[in-house]
Amino acid sequence: MQAKYLAESPYNLVRVILGERFPSDNETDNVYTRGAKYLEDWIREGILAQDPAPGFYAYSQEFEVPDSSERATRKGFIGLGKVEDYSAGVVYRHEQTLSGPKKDRRQVLDHTHAHFGQIFMLYPDQEGGVDQLLNQAMQGTPLMDVLDEYQTRHRLWAVTDQEKIAEIQRAMAPKKLLIADGHHRYETALGYRDDHPNDPAAKYVMMTFVNMYSPGLKILATHRVLRNVANFGVTLLAKAAAAGWKGSMVASLDEVKRQLSAPKPRVVRLGVVTPDCNIVVERTRKDGEMDVTVLHQEILGTMLGIGEEAVRDEKYILYVRGMDAAAAEVRENGAQVAFLLEPTPIDDMARVAFGGGVMPQKSTDFYPKLLTGVAIYKL
Numbered sequence: 532m533q534a535k536y537l538a539e540s541p542y543n544l545v546r547v548i549l550g551e552r553f554p555s556d557n558e559t560d561n562v563y564t565r566g567a568k569y570l571e572d573w574i575r576e577g578i579l580a581q582d583p584a585p586g587f588y589a590y591s592q593e594f595e596v597p598d599s600s601e602r603a604t605r606k607g608f609i610g611l612g613k614v615e616d617y618s619a620g621v622v623y624r625h626e627q628t629l630s631g632p633k634k635d636r637r638q639v640l641d642h643t644h645a646h647f648g649q650i651f652m653l654y655p656d657q658e659g660g661v662d663q664l665l666n667q668a669m670q671g672t673p674l675m676d677v678l679d680e681y682q683t684r685h686r687l688w689a690v691t692d693q694e695k696i697a698e699i700q701r702a703m704a705p706k707k708l709l710i711a712d713g714h715h716r717y718e719t720a721l722g723y724r725d726d727h728p729n730d731p732a733a734k735y736v737m738m739t740f741v742n743m744y745s746p747g748l749k750i751l752a753t754h755r756v757l758r759n760v761a762n763f764g765v766t767l768l769a770k771a772a773a774a775g776w777k778g779s780m781v782a783s784l785d786e787v788k789r790q791l792s793a794p795k796p797r798v799v800r801l802g803v804v805t806p807d808c809n810i811v812v813e814r815t816r817k818d819g820e821m822d823v824t825v826l827h828q829e830i831l832g833t834m835l836g837i838g839e840e841a842v843r844d845e846k847y848i849l850y851v852r853g854m855d856a857a858a859a860e861v862r863e864n865g866a867q868v869a870f871l872l873e874p875t876p877i878d879d880m881a882r883v884a885f886g887g888g889v890m891p892q893k894s895t896d897f898y899p900k901l902l903t904g905v906a907i908y909k910l
Contacts, residue, residue: 542578544904548639548647567642579907586691587699588906589668590739594683594899596749597853598788605747605899606665608690608699609649609906612708612738614717614724622652622708622717625884626892632715633722640723646737646908649901650713650720653743654706655881661702662742664695675905683899687906703740709884711741711897732910739901743877750880751896752872754857755826756849760835763867770834771812778803778812784858787811791873799825802871804858821879822872827891830870842891850893 536545547566556562573579588609595602615621640646656662668690675687690696710717720736727733741748757763771778781787787802787809799822800813831837837847849866851857857869875895883890 542573544647547643548903563638563642566639570643570645581909582689584689584691586689586696588674589665589688589690590901590905591669591686592683592747592899592901593686594681597751597898598855599792603747603749605741605749606662606669606745607739607741608661608665608668609687609737609739610699611735611908612650612652612740614720614734614736616721620707622710623884623887624710624714624717624889625880626714626890626894633719636716636719637722640719644910646716646720646910648713648716648903649737649739649906650717651711651897651901652738652740653709653711653748653877653881654703654740655744656702656706656742657744659742659744661699661740662745664699664702665690668695677902679899679902681899685902685905707885708738708740709743709881711895712900730910735908737906737908743881748877749898750874750877751852751898752874753893753896754851754854754872755831755870756851756857756860756866757835757847757868757870758849758866760837760847760867763835767830767834771830774814774829774834776812776814778810781809781811784809784854787871788854791871800873801826801830802854802869804861804869804871805867806861819882821875821883821890821894823875823891823894826870826872852896852898 533545533549533551536543537551546569550562550566550569552562570579589606590609591604591606593602593604613621617624654661668688669686671688673686673688675685677685679685690699717736720733724733768778781790784804787804790811791800791802795813797816798813799816799820800811801822803810803812827842831842831848832839841847849860851860851869854871857871860866861869875890880890880895
């Protein structure tokens, strides 16, 4: 993707946020110093221009939901949110972060003094008051209307009316925020704020706020594909049966999809794809259990002996979006097995996060991604 974006335009933002690395890179000429220079050059040349009036940006994404024929529209707005410590009880995370991506994002921020990607924030608003204000803002001609490579249509409108801005601020003031995507960038912003206590701009970061009860909010499952696991197969079946799991063979992958798409909240249920067959396994759900946590703790951990460190290092596990793609890893690319998950319900995710817990990495896949660079926050 990086190579494709580099080829498409001399002004593609990938040059700033994930540029090319060269063997000749040194302290003064490297991927980060070049990124900072591109940004300054583009501002000086007028490629990037600051909007004349402050405001929020109403942002809509129209898309087809993968593994279905459903079309949906997700709406939210881009603005600045205050960077809060998790202990303050305002911003909540739902998964752990890794140190590598944070180090890279911090280098980009240190060199450019700008945020390019938005933190994807969810807020609870069952009445949908903010969504109604955004619907009004989305009536005119959009500032941006673009189709990405996944055929998602992204549109953007400026909200500059002071009364509307104040109304949105009042509605958002008491809300708790849950990071849907962007944990690494949020924690990078936290570190930057702490290292720059005298910079008022560092106290804020760019966020896209989406109502967690909005009908266009779609969470996809991220499936687990395993390779190179010793003693796999018979051992797993025996241990699963002893732990109360029941399995039934199904004729096709389409039938696995059909079964997993029909709600069955009282059981933990997984699709299992092997080189020879398709199986749906299930056992009774205990209070508060989530499918992805049961898969990691009970099946990957206890039954297969894959510890947390091996999970973090992605030693045996490949994370795949889409059931067809996960099955193809087994049937066409030599993997041992694919575990197919149902999407995590938003209420379950909120319950864990607002309760101070975290879920296994790649537990949620909010689709589609936010487009990086539709707005830039320059400190």
